Amino acid sequence: MTTPRLSLNQRLRKSPFEERSHVGATLASVYNHVVLPSVYASLEEDYWHLREHVQIWDVACQVQVEVQGPDALALMEYLTPRDLSQIVPGQCVYAPLIDADAGIVNDPIILCLAPDRFWLSISDSDVLLWVKGLATGAGFNVRVFDPDVFPVSIQGPKSDLLLSRLIDTPTEDIRRFRFIEARIADTDLIIARTGWSGQGGFEFYLAESAKGVDLWDTIVGAATDLNLRSGCPNLIDRIETGLLSHGNDMTFSNNPIEAGLDRFFKLGKDSDYLGRQALEEIASAGPSQRMVRIMVPGSGITNPREIYPMRVSGSEQPGSVTSICHSPRMRCHVGFAYAPADSCSPGTRITISTPAGDAEGQIADEHWRVDASDHSVG
Incomplete structure (x- = not known):
């Protein structure tokens, strides 16, 4: 099958970094109406480089909603079952947004800039329109808009060393899910210890899009001895790390309980929130399915364009595989799937249906073990 080339036009938002980030990219996707590189050398080579060195990522697709x-805090509380009552300026919080039926609308990182000012750094859905509609309909006294802010990220084990060459603040003073203000390449930035990888790193929030190339070049120039490469969120790394992808592993049809996001919300928080009754009913009855990790021997199964049906031993209820890849480190396929809630224990046998035929595997725990006594993988 021939894949058509992407036609760039005004309906696609332009990243201020694309003059640099598109160079060398071999695959790309569209995320929040922005072209997002998804592979450079190869999925596996990009993965190993990310684990060993440092990469610079164009993540302008993480659109900001301000x-x-x-009533800014009151609206933020209404958007999510996550308790934000103790959030303070300089803090970042991962928070699922839900609708009236408790379906997951998005799962942004919320940045508290001031008690009355927040950014939602969103995953792939039109949150600006959602928040505008709720603010207007419920009568919150706020402005909701799309600021001129574009993130670029450095990820990998050498990220701290690279950042230390760019700012005066000791990088160890930037705690996880916290941010500071800094100035690089003659422009003011917010720098957060966040990022969509398991290797650690930082996200730079650029508020002056005209300085995008200058900022990119300044970062690259400080890393001449660090084997820095252009990179992007990596499928293998994010599955191994347990990072779910909105639009793939969870959608409006999934709720935070079945998606395994229990630790990121407080069901009975003091502030009211949209979808509260629905979420409480799901919690009381118990979800019909649960997000699980799966391991399948062999190689060659590609990530699904559409979900792969899954049969689960001991259950007539079907499951579904949402993401899967071959892990060169674990030497098998690893992935995410929804399994019947009563048949989702580690070690449970599964059979998935792929375009190449059926493949058998097992449900794993959060450490990628199918047997709790097995400490060889993870």
């Missing part, structure tokens, strides 16, 4: 005004 909420500002007297």
